[in-house]
Amino acid sequence: MEENRGLRLLFSQGRGKGPVRRLKAQYLNQIDFNEFGEVISIDILKKRDPTVQSEIQSYYSEVGHMECGGSAEYGVCIAKERNLEILQMEQHTDTSELLLSMGGDFIVPVAPVAINGGKPIPNIEKLVAVRVLEGEGVVFKPGIWHWTPFPVRDHSFVLVSFRLGTPVNDTTVFDLEEKIIMDL
Numbered sequence: 001m002e003e004n005r006g007l008r009l010l011f012s013q014g015r016g017k018g019p020v021r022r023l024k025a026q027y028l029n030q031i032d033f034n035e036f037g038e039v040i041s042i043d044i045l046k047k048r049d050p051t052v053q054s055e056i057q058s059y060y061s062e063v064g065h066m067e068c069g070g071s072a073e074y075g076v077c078i079a080k081e082r083n084l085e086i087l088q089m090e091q092h093t094d095t096s097e098l099l100l101s102m103g104g105d106f107i108v109p110v111a112p113v114a115i116n117g118g119k120p121i122p123n124i125e126k127l128v129a130v131r132v133l134e135g136e137g138v139v140f141k142p143g144i145w146h147w148t149p150f151p152v153r154d155h156s157f158v159l160v161s162f163r164l165g166t167p168v169n170d171t172t173v174f175d176l177e178e179k180i181i182m183d184l
Contacts, residue, residue, distance in 0.1 A: 001184060002066060003043075006088065007136075008118070012090055012096075018052070018177040018178040018179070018183060019178045019179075020178060020179045020180070021124075021178055021179070021180045022180070022181050022182075022183060023086075023109070023127060023128075023129045023181070023182050023183070024129065024182075024183050025084075025107045025129040025130070025131045025182050025183065025184055026128060026129065026130060026131060027130075027131050027133070028041070028130060028131070028132060028133075028136060028138070029159065031128060031130065032056070033130070033138065035112055035126075035162070036110045036112065036128075036138070036140055037096065037120060037138060037139045037140040037141045037144060038064045038065065038138070038139040039136070039137075039138055040063055040064045040098070040100060040136065040137035040138065040139065041135070041136045041137070042135060042136075044060075044063050045060050048060065062095060064098075064137075064139050065095075065096075065097065065139070066095070066096040066098060066139055066161065066162075067096045067141070067142055067150070068095040068162060068163035068173065069094060069095065069120065069163060070163055070164060071163070071164040072161050072162065072163060073162065073163070073164045073165070073166070074161045075157060075159075075160045075161075076157060076158065076159060076160065077099075077148065077157075077158040077160050078104070078155055078156075078157055078158075079104075079106055079148060079149040079150065079151045079155060079156045079157075079158055080151065080154075080155055081151055081153070081154045081155060082150065083181075084107065084150055084180075084182040084183070084184075085178070085179055085180070085181055086109045086127075086146060086147055086176060086180040086181075086182065087175065087176055087179060088091050088173055088174060088175050089109065089111060089122045089145040089146060089147050089173070089174050089176065090117060090145070090146065090147060090171055090172060090173045090174070091113070091120070091143055091144065091145045091146070091171075091172050091174075092140075092142065092143075092163075092166050092170045092171060092172075093120075093141055093142055093143050093170060093171075093172070094163060094166070094170045095144060095162045095163035095166055095170060096139050096141060096142055096162065097139070097140045097144075097146070097160065097161070097162040098137060098138070098139050098159065098160065098161040099132065099137055099138050099140075099146075099149060099158050099159070099160060100136070100137030100138075100158065100159040101132050101134045101135060101136055101137065101156055101157070101159075102134075102135055102157040102158065102159050103134060103156060103157035104115060104151055104153055104154040104155060104156030104157060105131060105132065105134055105151070105153070105156065105181055106131075106134050106149035106150060106151050106152060106156040106158060107129050107130065107132070107149065107150045107152065107184075108129070108130050108132060108138070108146055108147065108149045108150070109127060109128070109129050109130050109146060109147050109164050109180070109182065110125075110128055110130055110132075110135050110138075110140070110144060110145070110146050111123050111124060111126055111127040111128070111144070111146075112144060112145070112146040113144070113145065114144050119173075120143065121145075121174055122145035122176070123145075123172060124176070124178075124180075127180065129143060129182040131152070131184075132149070134156075137159070145174070149175050150182065152184065179183075
């Protein structure tokens with residue numbers, strides 16, 4: 001295993017130099033996301049009563065849960081326009097991760113874990129491309145493979161949250177054998 005600025009590179013298998021596969025992006029309401037984690041959306045609020053209701057607010061607690069085992073950090077990813085090609089995926093084994101669109105829709109590739117030679121790798125056969133609309137978000141379970149969001153337009157602003165120190169201490173990157181092209 002190679003160390004690179006805190007990232008653990010699990011294997012390098014050519015970074016997409018093999019065959020090309022196409023993958024259609026699906027809206028969150030088109031897929032069962034339970035295998036990967038939870039969906040955060042304003043639509044959730046229509047299905048329940050507020051926890052606190054007053055003249056000045058309606059507060060809904062526990063619209064989602066994260067497993068992080070300690071203090072959480074929040075950051076903002078400005079996802080930049082690029083080809084809709086997946087060459088790598090990453091995972092965090094010690095924490096859930098929240099991606100919430102604060103501005104602009106994005107697509108995020110997501111895959112459960114498969115084991116190859118005793119090592120965790122993305123299960124490419126179950127890979128999905130999820131289109132997250134502005135104001136929606138997803139919470140990945142620990143260990144779920146994913147990649148940096150791809151903005152639908154020129155950029156998107158994504159609120160990111162996970163256990164404190166995750167980018168340096170709990171990020172494993174995997175180079176895919178084949179290039180996967182996502183379609184809108």
